[in-house]
Amino acid sequence: MMPAAVPATFSPTELAAEAGRLLRVLLHVDCEPGRQWNYESCRRIAPLTLEINRLKREQDAVILTHSYVEPEIIYGVGDFKGDSYFLSQKARDSQAKKIVFAGVVFMAETAKILSPQATVVVPDRGSGCSLADSITGEGVRRLKALYPDAVVVCYINSTAEVKAESDVCVTSGNVYDIVAKLPERRILFVPDRLMADNVRVELKRRGVDKEIVSSDGTCIVHDQFDPAFIAEARTRFPGLKVVAHPECTAETAAAADFVGSTGAMMKYVKNTPAPYFLMLTECGLVGRLQAEAPEKNFIGGCRLCPYMKLNSLEKLHQAMVAPRPDQIVTLDEDLRRRAARSIERMFELTPKN
Ligand code: 13P
Numbered sequence: 474m475m476p477a478a479v480p481a482t483f484s485p486t487e488l489a490a491e492a493g494r495l496l497r498v499l500l501h502v503d504c505e506p507g508r509q510w511n512y513e514s515c516r517r518i519a520p521l522t523l524e525i526n527r528l529k530r531e532q533d534a535v536i537l538t539h540s541y542v543e544p545e546i547i548y549g550v551g552d553f554k555g556d557s558y559f560l561s562q563k564a565r566d567s568q569a570k571k572i573v574f575a576g577v578v579f580m581a582e583t584a585k586i587l588s589p590q591a592t593v594v595v596p597d598r599g600s601g602c603s604l605a606d607s608i609t610g611e612g613v614r615r616l617k618a619l620y621p622d623a624v625v626v627c628y629i630n631s632t633a634e635v636k637a638e639s640d641v642c643v644t645s646g647n648v649y650d651i652v653a654k655l656p657e658r659r660i661l662f663v664p665d666r667l668m669a670d671n672v673r674v675e676l677k678r679r680g681v682d683k684e685i686v687s688s689d690g691t692c693i694v695h696d697q698f699d700p701a702f703i704a705e706a707r708t709r710f711p712g713l714k715v716v717a718h719p720e721c722t723a724e725t726a727a728a729a730d731f732v733g734s735t736g737a738m739m740k741y742v743k744n745t746p747a748p749y750f751l752m753l754t755e756c757g758l759v760g761r762l763q764a765e766a767p768e769k770n771f772i773g774g775c776r777l778c779p780y781m782k783l784n785s786l787e788k789l790h791q792a793m794v795a796p797r798p799d800q801i802v803t804l805d806e807d808l809r810r811r812a813a814r815s816i817e818r819m820f821e822l823t824p825k826n
């Protein structure tokens with residue numbers, strides 16, 4: 474938490490009210506390992522959250538926040554918070570002139586694909602993703618030449634170029650249902666090799682016959698978790714529930730009690746009585762649960778995504794006041810249209826519930 478870098482244009486009463494608002498929501502959240510938010514730390518960021526919220530109104534902007542970014546962004550200035558699917562829906566439906574995406578670059582690109590009329594801003598152009606950065610459009614074209622009869626399914630953690638080469642896009646929340654529904658038997662799945670393994674296991678369990686070929690990307694956060702750690706945690710914390718993301722290895726997923734998107738993981742924890750939870754995902758999700766389900770207990774074990782953690786209130790503020798060219802997402806219109814087709818197909822094939 475850095476001190477706010479904006480001129481003090483708010484009255485002491487406004488600042489105290491903002492600090493109180495922030496504290497009510499952040500009270501149970503760790504602001505640094507082992508240290509929780511207090512009135513002073515909330516008061517320090519209050520000028521910045523007030524100013525960003527003022528800029529949103531002035532600029533007709535919305536801020537979309539993925540659950541992995543810092544909680545002061547999610548609860549301080551975010552308009553919508555959630556997983557990739559939910560945020561894509563919000564970007565598609567947005568009427569705002571500007572979308573500021575607190576997440577990673579592929580998410581901001583997806584927002585631009587779905588909301589081309591809006592100015593889409595990303596606070597840090599370096600916020601990549603080991604999955605999205607693992608394959609290019611050219612790489613997909615090479616694989617397509619090897620498997621010409623395959624339907625190309627891209628995980629949303631991919632570049633606009635890769636989406637433009639794909640038949641359908643999926644997220645962690647709809648991947649099993651969409652792949653199961655596709656008429657083609659052979660699937661070329663990019664870029665997540667571990668998610669492809671999890672899809673194979675799940676479709677076999679459902680009795681769906683598919684051949685899945687994948688490229689070789691992995692998430693540098695989720696590929697770290699392993700079943701030995703889960704086994705040890707279970708012996709030390711009886712009654713522990715283990716919650717994993719489908720970017721984990723199939724062995725880790727098999728050892729967990731629940732596997733799902735970050736949105737589904739949150740629902741599971743909120744609805745499941747257990748003395749302790751182990752979250753095999755990025756620590757931001759634990760922060761969200763500490764804010765929204767403070768009665769739950771979490772044991773350590775989550776990991777940090779270095780890309781998501783490049784977001785900050787200061788960068789959001791700067792990107793709204795005077796965005797550099799690299800902070801504004803632009804896409805070639807033909808590429809954007811082709812990428813939009815794969816995402817629109819995803820919306821059509823996602824079960825409504
Ligand atoms: P979700 O769509 O489940 O939030 O996943 C996004 C992501 O990047 C997970 O690492």
Ligand code: SF4
Pocket residue numbers: 577601602603604605630692693694695720755778779780781
């Ligand atoms: Fe990419 Fe993994 Fe970070 Fe998600 S957690 S943005 S998949 S590197």
